[in-house]
Amino acid sequence: MKNFRKSTIIIALLAALIISSGCEGEISPVIGSEASLSQSEISSESSSSEPESAVLPESSEPEVSEPETEEPEPVPEPVVHLSSNEVQKGRYITLCAENIDLYGCYFTDFLGYERTFRGKNGDWYCFIPIKPSADAGEYTLEFTFGDFTFSEKITVTERKTPTQYLEVSPKTLEETLEDAAVREAFDVFYQKYRWVNTGVALWNGEFVLPLGDRYYKETTKYGTFRTFSNGNTEWHNATDMAVAGGTPIYATNSGRILFAGWLGLTGNTVLIDHGYGIISWHYHMNKIDVSDGDLVEKGQKIGEVGTTGLSTGNHLHFGISVGGIFVDPMAMIGTTPEFDFWLNPENEEQTETEEIPEITVIEPEASKETEEDYEVVKIG
Numbered sequence: 001m002k003n004f005r006k007s008t009i010i011i012a013l014l015a016a017l018i019i020s021s022g023c024e025g026e027i028s029p030v031i032g033s034e035a036s037l038s039q040s041e042i043s044s045e046s047s048s049s050e051p052e053s054a055v056l057p058e059s060s061e062p063e064v065s066e067p068e069t070e071e072p073e074p075v076p077e078p079v080v081h082l083s084s085n086e087v088q089k090g091r092y093i094t095l096c097a098e099n100i101d102l103y104g105c106y107f108t109d110f111l112g113y114e115r116t117f118r119g120k121n122g123d124w125y126c127f128i129p130i131k132p133s134a135d136a137g138e139y140t141l142e143f144t145f146g147d148f149t150f151s152e153k154i155t156v157t158e159r160k161t162p163t164q165y166l167e168v169s170p171k172t173l174e175e176t177l178e179d180a181a182v183r184e185a186f187d188v189f190y191q192k193y194r195w196v197n198t199g200v201a202l203w204n205g206e207f208v209l210p211l212g213d214r215y216y217k218e219t220t221k222y223g224t225f226r227t228f229s230n231g232n233t234e235w236h237n238a239t240d241m242a243v244a245g246g247t248p249i250y251a252t253n254s255g256r257i258l259f260a261g262w263l264g265l266t267g268n269t270v271l272i273d274h275g276y277g278i279i280s281w282h283y284h285m286n287k288i289d290v291s292d293g294d295l296v297e298k299g300q301k302i303g304e305v306g307t308t309g310l311s312t313g314n315h316l317h318f319g320i321s322v323g324g325i326f327v328d329p330m331a332m333i334g335t336t337p338e339f340d341f342w343l344n345p346e347n348e349e350q351t352e353t354e355e356i357p358e359i360t361v362i363e364p365e366a367s368k369e370t371e372e373d374y375e376v377v378k379i380g
């Protein structure tokens, strides 16, 4: 009777183990290891209890206590780190969740955009960008996933909004803003690429200026509210860098060419996907040196400055979007996307990962030819 009871308890425990590990989604490795452990327990227990019934009082104790001491491996509480509770328009904040699997977690941020998390080394990240046209003030950033709820107050602060009037020749206007087909083609293109969110970090350390150390004139700042001579208006969500035609344009960071081609509105256009929803946008180019799908290294030449599309002179229109929203590209220069911002610098693991991007940045001859090479690049 007792033996029967024991084995029922063990079978029940086994079943519980299998069911609970199945929920985690890590099916084969987890079940395999736990099941084999439990089977060895069964055989050792049954062999020790069978020969002598006198040993029963002793062996019945460890049986009950053993699974209990093994099972309550302390489950760490889910934690969500926030890079800041205050963010200026044109910037972004980062969410990082630890000790919780947020695969499939979608939520709507306080500006009405759908967001999701991307995993890295067991943690989950999400960028919340703030568009320049957002209202400053207090917001609540929240999401729920299963039993877990996150809620934090966020303050969005003002930034200056320059205004600009731009005289454009009637011919250029006709071929660009006033051509419905050209505008529609741009809308299709924009909607297709702005939400791309590759779950791999392709960047390599800090973002750098796309014109290297060339002198340029900033003719239109990010976040300028612009009126064209035909009355059309727009938020200029990039920086216009005026410089001689033919000036080389370099990749602001490593990534994959998402689009390289011609559009009526923006002329020769190149988009670089840096991963995790970060994309750099280059318009009005004279010449393109890359093709769709190419992997580019930070600092690699991608083309030359020109004045194609809706443009009144040679310049590079340089934009960076994060999670579908254009942020201030100049604020990104010299920075690395905010990962690991909360970690204690004394943490050994963290020190290790921090050193890697510095090495890969400094060595220009380190050529990365395959996609796999990029996928192991660490984020600084």
Ligand SMILES: [Zn+2]
Binding pocket: 220, 236, 238, 239, 240, 317, 318
């Ligand atoms: Zn521009």
